[in-house]
Amino acid sequence: MSNINWLGAHDVFPNPIHCQDLDPSVPGLIAVSERIYPGQLARAYQTGIFPWYSDNQPVLWWSPNPRMVLRAADFKCHDSLKKVIRHFLSDPHKAILVDHDFGAVVRSCATAKRKDQDGTWITHEIMDAYTQLHEQGHAHSIAVLDDQRLIGGLYCVAFGGMVFGESMFSHQTDASKIALAALAAWCNQNQVEMIDCQQETAHLDSLGAAPISRDEFLAHLQIALKQTNIEIPWIFDKEILHRWL
Template sequence: MSTIPWLGPSDPFPNPQTQSDPDPEVPGLLAVSERIFAGQLERAYRSGIFPWYSVRQPVLWWSPDPRMTLNPADLKISHSLNKSIKQFLDDPQMQLRVDHDFNGLMRACATTERAGQDGTWITHEIIDAYTALHEQGYAHCISIVSHSQTIGGLYCVCLGKMVFGESMFSRVKDSSKLALAALCAWCYDHGVTLIDCQQETDHLRSLGAKPITRTAFLEHLHHAVAQKDPWAWDFDKIVLQKYLV
């Protein structure tokens, strides 16, 4: 059994396309580091690797097989969500904001209680690292706002024409799903054909996400990140009209 490597600030990540998992008992775990270093997070995403760990753990770097993904065209719009979209579009007090208070939205994702979960993987270090990516233009957020209060949303990473979904939160029914539907509509309109959802869950499956092999994911990633970035992240709730046709 190989030892899982500890990475320093400039150490390269293992290549998940050519190297097997270091420890078969922990499938998908490729490397560990003491902290997230500057520039390391972007390099990880370009390699199909992401951090996921808990407080008091070292930084754990993953590339799972299979990989949960969502084709924006496959998003399932339930009758309930369709009704929520109509109400959202018709209510002038409800708005969709893009890249507004990124740090605050991440903190909302970290602090919103979720059924069956104790604590969060979104540590202060994670918030700082993704906020730095946001300042570089690689990370984005979508907020659902009602009467000037943020009631739900999500954040993600975008490199070329590859979008990596990270986390979302909801304080009002369907608010995070409205953000996801807006993201999918924008991706569909701009030639983004795959959103990385990372881990397999029943919730993601109910929204239309499907697992694909790590090899297939990495092949798609290689071509997608090499393409020109989509248009500017500048849209509003009108993008959701796509689902009313």
């Protein structure tokens, strides 16, 4: 990684448009820092960059090409998920809470067992940094509950009209899909066109996400950051899921 930018506490991120794949062995890696410095995470997202690394690594900052995104209007609510949503809506014990217990959702994402993946990239440093973003109103959680028990959810980052999906978890089948369906419905309601999904997976593809070029993503980001019509604070409940029925 000899060509990669090492950032100090006051260094600005390189513009991803002008520093594409500085090291061909790690495509999309834009910069490295010793830690996540105060204010750095917010600046990264507004530049189209996100952190992804493991414990005992320096902080690795990425802007991949292509970029996986879910256009909110393209969310695929298959018939099987519609059936799950109808049951969810009719059950008085099931609920969706937004920004109710951000820390619990992040911890659940961090400890969720995932196929073909050992450990987690959601380190204690990551938890602390995103909790600070949450306290500033720029990180949100969607919790799916059954009889007040957390069964699934997700957390994300938002600046202006741009939403960046971070991580999901399920303790019950389809619970994370319900959280994502709720987020996509809220985005539709608030004219948020795109949810950043960062990297391509078959699971996201099945729900309607698709890759776009980094240049297209960064161009959209600059427009979306200027949106001022977004409802703050985020307030919605499970009734928003009717959007998909």
